[in-house]
Amino acid sequence: MSIVLYDFALDEGCYKVRLMLSALGIGYETVAVDVSRRTEQRTQALLRLDPRGAVPILVDSGLVLREPEAIIAYLARRYDPMDHWLPADDPALFGQVMMWLCFAADALRPASHVRLQAMFEIDADLSAAKKAAKAAFRIMDDHMTAREFDGGEWFVAATPTVADIALFPPIALSRDVGIEHDACPALRRWMRRIRTIPGFMTIPGIPDYY
Amino acid sequence: MRLSLGFIRGDQVACLYHGWHYDAAGQCRYIPAHPQLTPPETIRVQAFETAERSGMIWVPSGGPGLDEPPADRRVTAVRSITIDCEPGMASAYLLAMPSADSDGEEAARRVSSSLISIDRDGDEILIGLQPLSADACVLHIVIAGEHDSASRKRISGWAQALRHILETSAARSGAAA
Numbered sequence: 397m398s399i400v401l402y403d404f405a406l407d408e409g410c411y412k413v414r415l416m417l418s419a420l421g422i423g424y425e426t427v428a429v430d431v432s433r434r435t436e437q438r439t440q441a442l443l444r445l446d447p448r449g450a451v452p453i454l455v456d457s458g459l460v461l462r463e464p465e466a467i468i469a470y471l472a473r474r475y476d477p478m479d480h481w482l483p484a485d486d487p488a489l490f491g492q493v494m495m496w497l498c499f500a501a502d503a504l505r506p507a508s509h510v511r512l513q514a515m516f517e518i519d520a521d522l523s524a525a526k527k528a529a530k531a532a533f534r535i536m537d538d539h540m541t542a543r544e545f546d547g548g549e550w551f552v553a554a555t556p557t558v559a560d561i562a563l564f565p566p567i568a569l570s571r572d573v574g575i576e577h578d579a580c581p582a583l584r585r586w587m588r589r590i591r592t593i594p595g596f597m598t599i600p601g602i603p604d605y606y
Numbered sequence: 607m608r609l610s611l612g613f614i615r616g617d618q619v620a621c622l623y624h625g626w627h628y629d630a631a632g633q634c635r636y637i638p639a640h641p642q643l644t645p646p647e648t649i650r651v652q653a654f655e656t657a658e659r660s661g662m663i664w665v666p667s668g669g670p671g672l673d674e675p676p677a678d679r680r681v682t683a684v685r686s687i688t689i690d691c692e693p694g695m696a697s698a699y700l701l702a703m704p705s706a707d708s709d710g711e712e713a714a715r716r717v718s719s720s721l722i723s724i725d726r727d728g729d730e731i732l733i734g735l736q737p738l739s740a741d742a743c744v745l746h747i748v749i750a751g752e753h754d755s756a757s758r759k760r761i762s763g764w765a766q767a768l769r770h771i772l773e774t775s776a777a778r779s780g781a782a783a
Contacts, residue, residue: 545755579688
């Protein structure tokens, strides 16, 4: 068994995959890809793995997977014998996990794009994407506010799932584009819980101390 | 670097940037890069007088007409909800709602300059109104007395509907202006 992650250290999607690998205690190798340099990432070898030349890409014993939400769902299904991270046998829980994974891939993409654009100083009007990101964070905060009234600590289940992993980086890194966390008190509490997951690690933009 | 981004260590707040520790009076007590040094008294941040009442922390805003924090009551916390509308519009809307100490005939009561009491299906809801800017405010919402999670959830849902109404009319008046 050998797992290789094509990785860009500052990318949120890659961070999701590293968080999942670390929480599952899986060893892996990384191939560093700098997406800020347009030429390097579009080498033929990389384009064979992902026609878009994007990261993360996970290669596990010949299987090639793209899209961070799909990768972490695969890792949970493949390497978590308890099915805690992806409750596949409970259709209701499974459906809710998938719903939040889709939310992470759809509603939270503006948050990821706006951050990369701000980081690489790409000249663009970011106000619409920032507004969309704030609206998505609000939906998450309303959800966790309601969950907490019933004693819920995680987005879907009694223990963290891949949904929590997929939703964490965009809000945790939102200060990079000037979106503070003051308006999301329930998410602030949830983000502190995320930090207690064994194997949790930070990336630039997420403080080591809290 | 705002101290609110820092972290609490014991009874001191530590700045995220270089880890300088400050005590409750605002005096710097510890500089990690110079652990032997007793920080001079001149290294000090502004401290604010605070009071904890009815589940909320009250700070003098320095504005005119500020009164004492309201009396402390037994309450059940609901949530703090941020609303993108003019603070004056939020208080005007809330003050037009029924009050708790009438049978729905009288308008809501202003308990203090920034605390409003309203009646909602027989529950008394206390709302601390915190202006953030010219077009945003936070409503700190509690229910008087002891309540279960069903009540908290119901009032939280009501607050979300209220947010929607206020932001929709704020957008309308913004577009009209």
